[in-house]
Amino acid sequence: MIELRGLGKTFRSKSGAHGALKDINLVIDDGDIFGIIGLSGAGKSTLVRCINLLEKPTVGQVFIDGVDVTDFSGRALLDLRARIGMIFQDFSLFSQRTVLQNVLFPLEVRHDSRADAVRRAQELLDLVGLKDMQDRYPAQLSGGQQQRVSIARALANHPDYLLCDEATSALDSVTTISILGLIKQINRELGVTVIVITHAMTVVEAICNKVAVMDDSRIVETGTVASVFSAPQAAITHELLKAVGADA
């Protein structure tokens, strides 16, 4: 379970302090596929980075499985991050490494034995359907294949949680459906709790069971996908839902 309590984040720049997150309270239960939706600049990316502490919250606490991890540092922080997989909008694959070496990276930094690591990586490449491509380089793959590699990489350390930061925003609609299917499969079969950051209601509709709507650094609405879709409260939720209608 992930719990965010009274979370806030302020960025300081030359132009002054800028609030990216304000009073975020959120509970993500084990087994959820939890959507966090909002427009660009709403603070979603910052929020998800507070979970694995790539961003340090200015105020508030992050609890993971009941443990306050907000002030973790050094080894404990690195170990925590290893338990949380992450995938990115631009995939962020290591371009000078083969597909297999990309998936090996998280295991390499944990100093796992080479043979075990390779076995695990191959297992995962099989899971994402890229078994035959282990010796290729990312540049030789399509966008969808690259995101599959990055999913395999994110799962290397047997994480309990998977953070997806706009994971399908750079992909076409057909590829998006297959990647979302894969994420759903991982949630169901491996029991990985998934946090999905997106600006597209269609993504939430396709795979999430719960959703939080963000607007201007705050969470304005949260609930099951069914309840939020059938009875939206916030104005921004109406707008986001309207966009889905226009899509269809």
Place this chain on the structure above:
Amino acid sequence: MLEYLTDFFGNYGSLFVQGTIDTLLMVTASTLIAYLFGIPIAMLTKVTEPGSLWPQPALNAILGWIINMGRSIPFIILMVLVIPLTRFLTGTTIGVVGAIVPLGIAAIPFVARMVESSFSELNPGVIEAGRAFGASTFQIITKLYVRESLPSLVRGAAITYITLIGYSAMAGAIGAGGLGDIAIRFGYYRYKTDVLIATVIILIILVQIVQSISDLIARKIDKR
């Protein structure tokens, strides 16, 4: 014409061979020294940048300032400035050995900037991914910054090497060995224009070879 060439190489052939060897020795040794010191400085500068892995604004500013200062001293002046250090380290200030210290020192800030700029070319998302998977700062430097920018580092090394070939010719002016020394002694002091032209041709060939080899290696290892 043939007779002239036979005569010319008979007189100066061994001189050019020795000069080329000396130049390559000076430049290779000083490039190695420059990287030995330049790479750690570049790494430290990169990780202490604002928003980087270990932000230290003051240290970062000081490093940048030192690098810029080093780069703004003209080489011919730097050579003279470091004479006491050269003598202390090598016991001499002339010849191939005497030139390695000033060449190496001159190239350290150059290399530091070059390596740092190779690191900066990397997609920041790649570094973030490394952090997200629990890599330590040291692992991010070695496994991501260095490994992922290797093709760019190779190209930078060629630029450094070629720049130092140019500097080494200048070092000839204060008594270093090598092709620059030959050009000055024969071409300038004794008005042997053909010797001067020959050294220039050799330098051009050297530069072309270095550039071609580095292009080849960089292309071969770059998987983007």
